[in-house]
Amino acid sequence: MPAGLTLNARQRAVDAFYAEHGPCCAGCDWWRYVNSVAGECTRTVPVAGPQRFAMLGIEGASLDPGAGHIMTPRDHLCGEFKDESPCPD
Numbered sequence: 001m002p003a004g005l006t007l008n009a010r011q012r013a014v015d016a017f018y019a020e021h022g023p024c025c026a027g028c029d030w031w032r033y034v035n036s037v038a039g040e041c042t043r044t045v046p047v048a049g050p051q052r053f054a055m056l057g058i059e060g061a062s063l064d065p066g067a068g069h070i071m072t073p074r075d076h077l078c079g080e081f082k083d084e085s086p087c088p089d
């Protein structure tokens with residue numbers, strides 16, 4: 001996905017992925033996308049920087065990203081999935 005996507009285009013890409021794949025982070029109310037393929041799960045408390053990106057397969061990053069919510073790929077699904085928001089157009 002091109003980096004220059006507008007916010008609305010990115011939201012549409014995330015919504016389209018959810019519509020096509022069913023329950024997953026992309027459609028979860030706890031998820032805040034960072035780009036069209038990865039985002040933060042706000043369901044749990046923040047963690048230390050190196051742990052934030054482990055689920056994306058990133059280890060030993062040379063820069064410390066700082067503490068924050070866990071990043072997950074859009075197709076991940078866990079037992080805390082929730083979608084109580086209105087369906088996108």
Ligand code: SF4
Binds near residue numbers: 030041043078
């Ligand atoms: S499906 Fe699970 S991991 Fe993904 S955003 Fe929702 S609560 Fe977080």
